[in-house]
Amino acid sequence: xxxxxxxxRKEPAGEPTRRLTHGALExxxxxxxxxxxxxxxxxxARAPELWLLAVSAVVAxxxxxxxxxxxxxxxxxxxxxxSLGEAWNIITGLAGQTSFGHAAFFGIGxxxxxxxxxxxxxSPWIGMAAGAVIATAVSAVVSYPVFRLKGHYFAIATLAVxxxxxxLFVSWxxxxxxxxxxxxxxxxxxxxxxxxxxxxxxxYITLAAFVGTVLVFRRVEESRLGYYLRAIKGSEEAAMAMGxxxxxxxxxxxxxxxxxxxxxxxxxxxxxxxxxxxxVFALAISMKIVLLTxxxxxxxxxxxxxxxxxxxxxxxxxxxxLGGTGKGIDLIVFGALIVVVACxxxxxxxxxxxxxxxxxxxxxxxxxxxxxATAVA
Amino acid sequence: MHEGCQNPATCPMGRVLSRRPGWGAVPExxxxxxxxxxxxxxxxxxxxxxxxxxxxxxxxxxxVGAVGVVLQVLTSGLMMGFVYALVAxxxxxxxxVMDVINFAHGEFLMVSxxxxxxxxxxxxxxxxxxxxxEMAIVFALGYLTYKVIIRRVVDAPGLAALLATFGLSLVLRxxxxxxxxxxxxFLNETLVTDKRLILGPVVLGMPQIVAAxxxxxxxxxxxxxxxxxxxxRAIQATSLDKDAAKLMGIDxxxxxxxxxxxxxxxxxxxxALLSSFFPVHPESGALxxxxxxxxxxxxxxxxxxGALQAGVIIGVAEALGGFYLGTQFKYAxxxxxxxLVMQVRPSGLFGx
Numbered sequence: 001x002x003x004x005x006x007x008x009r010k011e012p013a014g015e016p017t018r019r020l021t022h023g024a025l026e027x028x029x030x031x032x033x034x035x036x037x038x039x040x041x042x043x044x045a046r047a048p049e050l051w052l053l054a055v056s057a058v059v060a061x062x063x064x065x066x067x068x069x070x071x072x073x074x075x076x077x078x079x080x081x082x083s084l085g086e087a088w089n090i091i092t093g094l095a096g097q098t099s100f101g102h103a104a105f106f107g108i109g110x111x112x113x114x115x116x117x118x119x120x121x122x123s124p125w126i127g128m129a130a131g132a133v134i135a136t137a138v139s140a141v142v143s144y145p146v147f148r149l150k151g152h153y154f155a156i157a158t159l160a161v162x163x164x165x166x167x168l169f170v171s172w173x174x175x176x177x178x179x180x181x182x183x184x185x186x187x188x189x190x191x192x193x194x195x196x197x198x199x200x201x202x203x204y205i206t207l208a209a210f211v212g213t214v215l216v217f218r219r220v221e222e223s224r225l226g227y228y229l230r231a232i233k234g235s236e237e238a239a240m241a242m243g244x245x246x247x248x249x250x251x252x253x254x255x256x257x258x259x260x261x262x263x264x265x266x267x268x269x270x271x272x273x274x275x276x277x278x279x280v281f282a283l284a285i286s287m288k289i290v291l292l293t294x295x296x297x298x299x300x301x302x303x304x305x306x307x308x309x310x311x312x313x314x315x316x317x318x319x320x321x322l323g324g325t326g327k328g329i330d331l332i333v334f335g336a337l338i339v340v341v342a343c344x345x346x347x348x349x350x351x352x353x354x355x356x357x358x359x360x361x362x363x364x365x366x367x368x369x370x371x372x373a374t375a376v377a
Numbered sequence: 378m379h380e381g382c383q384n385p386a387t388c389p390m391g392r393v394l395s396r397r398p399g400w401g402a403v404p405e406x407x408x409x410x411x412x413x414x415x416x417x418x419x420x421x422x423x424x425x426x427x428x429x430x431x432x433x434x435x436x437x438x439x440x441v442g443a444v445g446v447v448l449q450v451l452t453s454g455l456m457m458g459f460v461y462a463l464v465a466x467x468x469x470x471x472x473x474v475m476d477v478i479n480f481a482h483g484e485f486l487m488v489s490x491x492x493x494x495x496x497x498x499x500x501x502x503x504x505x506x507x508x509x510x511e512m513a514i515v516f517a518l519g520y521l522t523y524k525v526i527i528r529r530v531v532d533a534p535g536l537a538a539l540l541a542t543f544g545l546s547l548v549l550r551x552x553x554x555x556x557x558x559x560x561x562x563f564l565n566e567t568l569v570t571d572k573r574l575i576l577g578p579v580v581l582g583m584p585q586i587v588a589a590x591x592x593x594x595x596x597x598x599x600x601x602x603x604x605x606x607x608x609x610r611a612i613q614a615t616s617l618d619k620d621a622a623k624l625m626g627i628d629x630x631x632x633x634x635x636x637x638x639x640x641x642x643x644x645x646x647x648x649a650l651l652s653s654f655f656p657v658h659p660e661s662g663a664l665x666x667x668x669x670x671x672x673x674x675x676x677x678x679x680x681x682x683g684a685l686q687a688g689v690i691i692g693v694a695e696a697l698g699g700f701y702l703g704t705q706f707k708y709a710x711x712x713x714x715x716x717l718v719m720q721v722r723p724s725g726l727f728g729x
Contacts, residue, residue: 098536145716149723152478156674157719160712163667167709283667287480287543294536328551328659335547342541343529 048218048301055305056211063203070320072199076271078312079206080264083213085293085304087260090220092290093299095253096233097147100286101158104165105135105258107280109265111169113193114181114275119174124183124193128266135262136255138165143251150236159283166281180276183269193270202271209267213260217301220256229253233299288315295341297350306349311338445578450700451693452579456589458692460647463592464665465672465684466599467643473679474616474636475531480542481522483666484549485641489515489648490657491553494562497652503568505587508649512642519641523634531633546666553659561656569653584654591650593685599643600681612636616679668708671715676725683727690714690726 059079063072084106092098112131113124146157170178186192195201220226228249231239236246269275288311296307314337318330345352468482479485489511496502496510504511526545530537564570572583603609614622615632623629647665655661672691676683691711698710718726 145720149719152472152678153674153719153723153725155478156670157716159667160671160715164709164712164716167706167712171703171705290536291540291543294540298536328554331547331551332555335544335551338544339526339541339548340544342533342537342544343526 048214051302052211052214052218056207059207059210060204063200069199070317072203074313074316076199076202076206077316078308079203079210080268080271081288081292081312082305082308083206083210083264084261084289085296085308086213086217086301087257087264088289089293089299089304090217090229090260091250091253091257093293093303094221094226094233095229095250097250097254098151098155098290099158099254099257100155100283100290101160101162102257102261102289103281103283103285104162105139105261106265106268106285107165107169107277108135108138109262110269110275110280111175111181111265112262113266114183114269115175117186117192118176118181118183123191124266124270125191128263131266132259132262135258135265139254139258140251143254147247147250147254159286162281162283162286166277169277169281178277180274180279183273183275185273194273202267206267206271209263213264214301214305216256216260220253221301225249225252291338295338295348297348297354300350303348303350310349441578446700448577448579450696452581453585454693454696455689456581456585456692457696458689459589459592459596459685460651460688461665461668461672461692462685462688463596463643463647463650465669465676465688466596466681467640467647468666468669469673469676469679469681469684470599470603470612470636470643471640472673474612475527475633477527477531477538478542478670479637479640480539480666481546481549482640482644482669483662483664484546484553485515485518485662486644486648486651486665487553487657487659487662488518488549489645490652490655490661491557493649493652494564494657497564497567504564504649504653505568508591508646511649512645515641515645515648516638517641520634520638522641523637527637528630528633550659550663557659559659561658563656564653567653582654588650588654592647595643595646596681596685599639602639603681608632608635612639668711671711674725675715675718677727678725680725680727683725687726 059075063075084102088099088102109128109131112134113127116122116127116130117124142161146154146161149157169175175181183194185196186194188195188197190201193205220229228239228244231242231244232246232249239246265280268280272279292307292311293304294307295311296305297303315330315334318333322330322333464482464486467485468479471477471479471482492511492514493504493507496507497504502510522545526541527538530541567584569583569587574581574583574586601609603612611622611627611632612635614625614627615629615636619629622632648662668691672684672687675690676685676687691714694714695707695711699707702710
């Protein structure tokens, strides 16, 4: 047999993909299409950063304009969950691996910050960093067995991992088990990461972390890793045939995702100042992340942000207005709205916007991707 | 020694309970099987040890006791496993046929348990006889769920169906809380309450026996329904290839709606059987749906036999793990087993 085609294919491992990030492949037009200038591609790629600037400017001004504690609370929760959605979007939106277990990383982050201060009197910032490292390590260890499974089997496996970690925390006396940790009150300040008189500092810290998260997502999305992940999402076998090692890149995506999720867990713990396993490891947290991202639009930068902007105020305000009765009316309303949205807008809000406004631009993007795929193959 | 115990020296419950004094505290312990739970601690086992004068030599005692304990734990786990299997079969059929994860499955179970509770409380209809009514109620609930909600999302891309069923589960759970408060309710005086069967060293609670037998019978019925009847074959055809089934003249809409109803009917029966020894409250289905996810994946999607066998495995694993490691770890053991088995069989034990 003639071996040469195989050799040729093996040689430039990551080469074609690198080329297409620079827009060179569009110009070569391998399928004989007209040459396209690289300029519009670059313009489109920069747009999310401008949007991010605008959104964060608005979010930065809002709490000053509306000086209402409830509003500040909703804003903080929005920023936390939008960022969690972004983190989840890396592994599910880009790499196509549906994880139902992100509460595990969230909880690890929350507990790291709380335990650091509660047990050892260490600054929660160090706890946050440690938590992020631990969560990343846990995600790496767990990923090996879990990523061998595909589709629903993978989703259930992530659920199983999160439940195991939850069960361990419930009966682990070092972290106070099921009792939970009430973080001791300390002097207000950035060093202790506790603010008692106003929620504004929390707003701005969370905003900064949110901006960082969106930038990380953009960086991943635009990088070679992002292209690999989308290739894996499209078809793992095809990606493998092109010399991509799916296990490795899925692992990277999971680690990045776990790292970010854990940081927001720490922020959440420092904001609420009380955590127990039923709160931070709850399936409800994992599901909320899934829901808002799917609602907004899977795999897009603004999906989680839009989803959180709708879902979080809805859930928080229904709780504030109706939750006091203890009869669950808030969650009935919330659940019913989710059903309605799912039934009538299954594509997510970003999908809705795309199908109306940006159909042309969208076709351009997917056309590029398709041409890239054929060119590389 | 508990009431009705024939063999105090080797009574497994005496040994179990004397070894682990603090068990009564865990809420689900009030209701599960006698060996791994603490129900007996409060009501039926006033004294934890047998009469010391009637003890045999220590060696015999230990040997007989150890075997008895293992048997007790195994049978208890087996019986719960059958019930888990029935819950999982309902989920598995829906999942296998239309590729929809029904997150409201546990809430269907809860609805069934409340139906059984109210039928008993208001009409004195024992769950032993009222199960066809619960089955019909949850069948109708499933059928309606499909017609009103799932029909719109079943072909939608991504996770829209998941979103919809999760929303539905929130609505059902909180509606139950709104209507009937989150209090735990028990059916205390049903026909099977506090009756037990003693086979040598093994003590079997009558509610658990009835639940296990009922679950096995229902699972077998569903299996033969899907294998043998016209509707069942239509379900199989639709699950294999929806478009081809349509071309063969199968009304796939009807099949989907019926499948959702059938999945509901399974939990309808399971709920009726569980209500006689499990507390009824708005969250009572949540645990079962989590276990059912694992069992369905372990058995392979849409595979009824697989779900039955996986249910038994999970039930026994839960009982053994709960007994030897402590109740707080029993679900960790279950999930760990799932992860381990999937390493060897990544598409489930009996998956295609």
